[in-house]
Amino acid sequence: MNSGRKNNAEQYLRMYRQMVRIRVFEDQANQLYLSAKMPGLTHMYSGQEAVAVGICEALTNEDRITSTHRGHGHCVAKGAEFKAMFCELLGKEEGYCRGKGGSMHIADQNHGNLGANAIVGGSTGIATGAALTSKLLGKGNVTVCFFGDGATAQGLWYEVMNMAALWKLPIIYACENNGYSEYTATAEIAAGAITARAEAFGIEAHRIDGQDVLKVNELAENLVSRARKGEGPFFVELETYRFSGHHVGDINREYYRSKDEEANWRLNRDPIKNFGDWLESQSIADADELVAIGNEVKASAEAAVAYALDAKFPDSSEVDMHVYVGVDHALPYIDGSSK
């Protein structure tokens, strides 16, 4: 995830692998759901991989992101490991959040992922605050705030865009427009052009194809380096698509979008397939190599799943730990019988 030169086979292959890792992660998560091994529901990122990877590839470990309910892709792209992720999805102690967060709250502090968020639009403030820190400390890091088209309806975003623009904060608002929020098409819930909403605050705004990882990465590299120099904030709308339902349980969805539409995206605008084809056409990798990457990633995901299934749940004594920093157990503390 360093921002080395782009014209570089190694980086291309890393980006390809990262996209595959996301896809494979989601396939495994879906399997866990279908086989009733995963507690609760989860929202799959499949189809949107080029966004997370194209952007996170332009970031360093010191740069930060905030993520969403559809957050596995961001988490993987920002550098997370399969094992701790699957453990988190299964509520195990070795999960990134010791099983306390789950899919919708997965965070990975060490790689600068400040966390997924189950309040749609809820992280725009947090991300902008992280950018405020960067500005105050002057270390040149950048924050990327990921959110969906649906989140553009939340007022909080406008409040913080205003401040980000006034104070020239190093933040990039990345709106993944996948055409739907839950079971509703974006056109039904968004008046006007989304880019205009950022431009209204004097924020430079871009709208690009979110399925083309190279284009995404190119723009990201550009904006990140400009944000580091204090030229931010920026806004990017990325046109993309979720291949699956809103969540793993959203199976019958023809009432809100057609099978044809889905098939068309899967067939023609699969970011991984298209990037793979390009890698082959440029002779950067041949078909076998790409298959090998896929197999290898799949094997490591399966191993991680097996590990996570076997891993242990947090001890019951953990239930009231981590409520307060510096307090071992919250319950006696709240009652005033310990400090």
Add this chain to the structure above:
Amino acid sequence: MNSGRKNNAEQYLRMYRQMVRIRVFEDQANQLYLSAKMPGLTHMYSGQEAVAVGICEALTNEDRITSTHRGHGHCVAKGAEFKAMFCELLGKEEGYCRGKGGSMHIADQNHGNLGANAIVGGSTGIATGAALTSKLLGKGNVTVCFFGDGATAQGLWYEVMNMAALWKLPIIYACENNGYSEYTATAEIAAGAITARAEAFGIEAHRIDGQDVLKVNELAENLVSRARKGEGPFFVELETYRFSGHHVGDINREYYRSKDEEANWRLNRDPIKNFGDWLESQSIADADELVAIGNEVKASAEAAVAYALDAKFPDSSEVDMHVYVGVDHALPYIDGSSK
């Protein structure tokens, strides 16, 4: 307040009188504060009269407005009486809200004033909801939502603009940009052009001189009639100025704005003086007539103040009335001992 023909001396004089009534009302309110006869503080509308009057003159009794903490002007312009207003400011039973609301919550249901609001930006949702009612009932009335430049920082407004635009609601968002929110200049708290924020949602936006009552009224007549036909929503930014401090107690204010600036507005951009001059220049009224209007209004305000000072406070038994519709007294009701 009907929307008769404009080229009409009668209407001009009514508008002039309404502006004078606002100014005189505020002068009296200030006196009440200075003489320690008024409970609490109040925010004076003086200087902004052309906005409220120019707009409300385009509305009927069935049209609705929502107002702000600086709401006396809107209230008078929408048709309220002095007596019930002063009674409200003094917490008397004969006040518009039986003394329970006070200056920041004055409402006048009979003239379509849904109330002032002490939460900055807090009424944008209410106004948009009133417009939703109009659309659903199809009676062709319009709602005007008044708010200040400072309120444009509140996220709620963006949420409801989006819905107003999607559903073509008959609402006019009227932003009175008086250059300051409390002790801060607008430029310090608003990035970009305010009109662009409405335009981003596909809403037609205007920016005009808010000191020229005829211009304000002309635009208002136009937008109101178009909104009645379903061509709304609209946005108007009105450039204006508050002649006094943020509230009656804000006396020493040179640290945030200069006396020169204030003097310049008072001298050159007083909406009442300028409109009076124009009325004279057009021979619609002579100086004596205008002075007579002023004196008459002043006399009626003084009488209303005297009345209000003498009027009685609500009976103590009222304290837990009007908490719930259909419940005489809230306290026994809450405890389950009455229904």
Add this chain to the structure above:
Amino acid sequence: MTREITHSQAVNEAIAEEMRRDERVILIGEDVAEAGTPFKVLSGLVEEFGTDRVIDTPIAEPGFMGMAIGAAMTGMRPIVDLMFGDFLFLVMDQLCNQAAKTHYMSGGKLKVPLVLRTNLGATRRSGAQHSQSLQALVAHIPGLKVALPSSAHDAKGLLKSAIRDDNPVVIFEDKLSYQDKAPVPEGEYIVPFGEANVVREGNDVTLVATSSMVQVCCEAASLLEANDISAEVIDPRTLVPLDERTIIESLKKTSRAVVVDEGHRNFGVTAEIASRISEKAFYHLDAPVVRMGAMDVPVPFSPALEDLTVPTPQAIAANAGRIFRGDLLHAI
């Protein structure tokens, strides 16, 4: 005639009946129309009433809450659908600063007849932001009424009362029980506010339980019965107004109480009910009132932890047994 339907169907019926009865009733919220909400509670309504009255909104809770208030002030009777109770935090300003106070601040001239339908309940493995039971917060605000149905019967009857009420009412459904079936009469009925339901009669100890905890307390009562302790289960059904009298009457008989609510215990619903019992039944009490609520921690995702945070029949029975025996010891 009585048939069995689910809580979800009961809610759906209540809304459909009221929408037929009064055309000012409208529904507004996210994915309420074609999708019928993620819980599918509203399926079929848009087909009958059309998109003018069943209104899909963008994801803007403060916005549509505010709009519902304005619509209510001007003649409509909106039912606001808030997908998860946890999103209450987003609408608190509009709900508590505006809706709750408008009637009072206007000296009785304006009114806000609206219903905020939302839900409560943990153990769905939904994490800390989709599992809260926040009824205590709104119950604290004068001007709001608060209803907590615990059965399909009450889900329908209380909702119908709420829709007909001229005040802002917050009604919390138990999202875990949407699919549970229960007897619901065919004909028209309402459940009035402020009338507690004595769900089960008993003599030794009173279990005061709300919403999701009513069923749990009934199970606790069965466990207690097996140990020869006779528990009375009382469901207040509304927190505001609270039918204090029925609770106190029960206490005069049993002299012991356990109060159970799925919200957090600290500064929660049980504090109000327990302190009213302790005050009003002071001279009848033979043991301290026990309070049980969700553990005072954010709701953890891990099933191994989440299940520890919610009161169980066993734990309730144990507490009831303890104060019952404790009292005997004390009396000897």
Add this chain to the structure above:
Amino acid sequence: MTREITHSQAVNEAIAEEMRRDERVILIGEDVAEAGTPFKVLSGLVEEFGTDRVIDTPIAEPGFMGMAIGAAMTGMRPIVDLMFGDFLFLVMDQLCNQAAKTHYMSGGKLKVPLVLRTNLGATRRSGAQHSQSLQALVAHIPGLKVALPSSAHDAKGLLKSAIRDDNPVVIFEDKLSYQDKAPVPEGEYIVPFGEANVVREGNDVTLVATSSMVQVCCEAASLLEANDISAEVIDPRTLVPLDERTIIESLKKTSRAVVVDEGHRNFGVTAEIASRISEKAFYHLDAPVVRMGAMDVPVPFSPALEDLTVPTPQAIAANAGRIFRGDLLHAI
């Protein structure tokens, strides 16, 4: 050495000292810089610390609250200035869904060291949206700490503790007392959380009072003294954590309590404290615990009504006297 300064100065000193001590401490809110807030509490700070650390924001409470959380998660220690406690409703989602839960949801990996400074108190003739005392709401949310200073001394000492705390802390100042003077030591000190203050010792009845009600209870105690009733006044100082032990110890001595808080009574702070007393001091109580709070109505503007909504020394003394005598009657 002790001198007299106002609550306002005490708050200002606390912030200035902590900002000098730790450069990660920043202030953020509306009109906090040149204007020093409408209450002028922060005057002079921007001159010393500059606009990078004393940050004037647009009128966007949810926005700057959210930003403070993000800043706190990444190394700063923000003090958020919320001009009126009533605006808490606007920031509830960021405060309660985000700040309060982040440490837990991340399994202890992220933390949110921030202070939300706001205020409480009616009788300023400010109307229903500028007069509320909303401490009960935040005290209900695990993950938040809640402090309620009642004197200039504690305003300084608790705020310093709050700023050094690694958790989100909400601190409510009594806006009516900003100009009151009281003795405050010159030197460095803090007031730790979870330690109640026995403001006045007594034997017959315990008055548990928070914030604005502490002084009112002291006046009640004087009235009682004149009637030969000796009242102990206890100020918990923090609601979360709550120093239950000091309160219960007092009850063991006095056997009677009146609990007074300026928030609404129904589902309010007094319910929690009273129910803890009723439970933990059950066998020591000689009379029901009396709860007094703001009347359960939106705060009316009219002085004639507003003054009726807040507990007075007379009313508190009357209640204390009643349970004291009531107890005697009962004992005979």
